[in-house]
Amino acid sequence: MKEEKALSKPEKQLTKKDLRKAFWTWQFFSHANYNYERLQAGAFAHAMGPIIKKLYDTKEDTVAALKRHLVFFNTAPNWGAVIHGIVIAMEEKRANGAEISDEAINSVKTGLMGPLAGLGDTLTQGTIIPLLLAIGISFGVEGSVFGPLFFLIVCPAVLVSIAYTMWMRGYYSGKDAVESMLSSGRLNEIISAAGILGCAVIGALIGQFVTFSTVFVVNVGQTAINLQADVFDPIMPKLLPLLLTVGLYKLLDRGKSPTFLMVAIIVVSFIGTFLGIL
Amino acid sequence: MEIWQAVCIALLYYISDSPWPVGVGYYVIQRPLVAGFLTGLVLGMPVEGTIIGATMNLIYLGHITAGGTMPGDMALAGYLGTGLALAAGLDVNAALALAVPLGLLGTIVWFTRMSVDSIFVHWADKYAEEGDIAKVGLMNWVPGQTLLLVIKVPAVIIAAVYGPDLVSAAIAFVGDNVLHALIVAGGMLPALGIALNLRSILKKATIPYFIVGFALVAYLGLDIIGVALFGVVMAAVSMQFMKKNEGGEGLV
Numbered sequence: 001m002k003e004e005k006a007l008s009k010p011e012k013q014l015t016k017k018d019l020r021k022a023f024w025t026w027q028f029f030s031h032a033n034y035n036y037e038r039l040q041a042g043a044f045a046h047a048m049g050p051i052i053k054k055l056y057d058t059k060e061d062t063v064a065a066l067k068r069h070l071v072f073f074n075t076a077p078n079w080g081a082v083i084h085g086i087v088i089a090m091e092e093k094r095a096n097g098a099e100i101s102d103e104a105i106n107s108v109k110t111g112l113m114g115p116l117a118g119l120g121d122t123l124t125q126g127t128i129i130p131l132l133l134a135i136g137i138s139f140g141v142e143g144s145v146f147g148p149l150f151f152l153i154v155c156p157a158v159l160v161s162i163a164y165t166m167w168m169r170g171y172y173s174g175k176d177a178v179e180s181m182l183s184s185g186r187l188n189e190i191i192s193a194a195g196i197l198g199c200a201v202i203g204a205l206i207g208q209f210v211t212f213s214t215v216f217v218v219n220v221g222q223t224a225i226n227l228q229a230d231v232f233d234p235i236m237p238k239l240l241p242l243l244l245t246v247g248l249y250k251l252l253d254r255g256k257s258p259t260f261l262m263v264a265i266i267v268v269s270f271i272g273t274f275l276g277i278l
Numbered sequence: 279m280e281i282w283q284a285v286c287i288a289l290l291y292y293i294s295d296s297p298w299p300v301g302v303g304y305y306v307i308q309r310p311l312v313a314g315f316l317t318g319l320v321l322g323m324p325v326e327g328t329i330i331g332a333t334m335n336l337i338y339l340g341h342i343t344a345g346g347t348m349p350g351d352m353a354l355a356g357y358l359g360t361g362l363a364l365a366a367g368l369d370v371n372a373a374l375a376l377a378v379p380l381g382l383l384g385t386i387v388w389f390t391r392m393s394v395d396s397i398f399v400h401w402a403d404k405y406a407e408e409g410d411i412a413k414v415g416l417m418n419w420v421p422g423q424t425l426l427l428v429i430k431v432p433a434v435i436i437a438a439v440y441g442p443d444l445v446s447a448a449i450a451f452v453g454d455n456v457l458h459a460l461i462v463a464g465g466m467l468p469a470l471g472i473a474l475n476l477r478s479i480l481k482k483a484t485i486p487y488f489i490v491g492f493a494l495v496a497y498l499g500l501d502i503i504g505v506a507l508f509g510v511v512m513a514a515v516s517m518q519f520m521k522k523n524e525g526g527e528g529l530v
Contacts, residue, residue: 003338005316005454014335020525021501025415026301028297028298028300028301029297029301029418030297030301030417031304032296032297032422032423033298033398033417033421033422034392034422035391035392035396035399035420035422036392036393036395036396037396037399038396038399040401041399042398042402042417042418043418045402045415045418046414046415046419047486049414049415053388059409061345062411063407063408063409066405066406066414067406067407070399070402070403070406070414073494077301082284100424103391121478122478124305125478126475126478127479128342130339130475131502131506133309133311133335134339134341135331135502135503135506136311136332137311137339138501138502139332139335140314140328140329140331140332140333140335141329143325143328143329145326145328147311147315147328147332148311148314148316148328149316151306151311151312152306152315155300155302155303155305155403156305159302160300182305182463183393184503189517189520189521192483192516192517193513193514193516193517195481195483195484196484196487196512196513196515196516197506197509198479198490198504198509199476199479199484199485200485200494200506200509200512201485201490201491201505201509202306202472202475202476202488202491203489203492203494203495203505204471204491204492204500205339205340205468205493206495207491207493207494207496208502209336209339210466210472211466212469222476228513231330236496237496237497238492238496241469242496244466244476245469245476246337246473248357248469248470248473249473249476249477249480251303252473252477253337256405257348258470258474259385261470262378262382262467264408265466265467266378266459266460266463268434268463268466269459269460269461269463269466269483270456270460270463273455273459273462274455274459277479278459
């Protein structure tokens, strides 16, 4: 009986083409309907469309699969693509009769999306983009269009390659491999190394791009002391930009919102200008 | 500014937030560096546009959306700000003064879109109930992108056409002190983006590398590529030490 059933229902096998179709749907549309209620939920279901179509024949299974992937989801669109790869592999096994529950699929999604969002924030937004951007900007401020062109070409190439690699790796090596990678030292090593590069670059950005100095002159008896040239510069070049950044870092740490600090900086600039200090 | 130029700038502003540039709009097309260059191309002044965009981008250097915060709409500053500055013939510093208010104004678009888009997921729910895969996919972009087009494009066209005269008049009206204050703010604001970014990547163990990066620029005047090279070497060395501690192939 069982053998007959197996004969009448051949194994459902996803092709590389299916995987690619789903990947590009995600790559393009991950934030097409970004929203407060469920973040990237719609995009996840959208990307799973080609997979669901291939794997499930009955309306009942299709409805269940679509609903399964319309739940809250949010991760880094590039590094997090490994989750989609894993989920696709799980769906494929499920469609072929394996006992994989909704909860199992859901817990993989919710379990991995947080750590990978963190990874994405550190590596993509914290290191790769500031670095490439700083290179582009340093050419751009000199009036060289090489700056924006460089960024326009290199940054997408890097980000799409990461997403594609993660997606395929997720599908072929599966949940266990990713979990062991996340827990083993390998990934921590990569994150620490990226953190070192990122912190060095960010330190450099302060020196290169933050401008903050005073024009205040104190008259002590006969001599006029220029606060910037006579006090701050001898202590350390770029002292004020460094102190400003560290101070803002501390304020953010204490829970002040970025928008509040932005307005505060503008207010301070006005007060400083009208007092003749800045 | 010609109408077609205003339309191009408005469409670029929309496209930067849309799925169409391979999904990397936020990471790439929204950056004022790119926005300034593209707006400059539209207005026939790519070099001037690039300088303005690159300078404005300093404010948004460390722009990061971790935790859902949105400290300003860098794309509105980049596209409309550069467009207005070029059309009004402003210098770089005055252009920088435009970036801050425009960036703050643009956050309204972000909040509107993030709120209203929540409705469209429910439309997708309805089609999921019917098992309609194609329509679930369509709900992910058709309504949301229509909304974005409607709230972004007309407003920016009007601002780009009528804005330059207003901007020139306003800059002339407010006088040198206000302009100076905004330039001072423009110099300080990169520190906020950098501090935000530091919050996501700085750990106790990486403080020394942060100081090295700063010192290489402050004392030795290296550029970013130079510092990045030192950074790569320090990262590689530290990885070897980590391997050694695990008992693998190490330095010694």
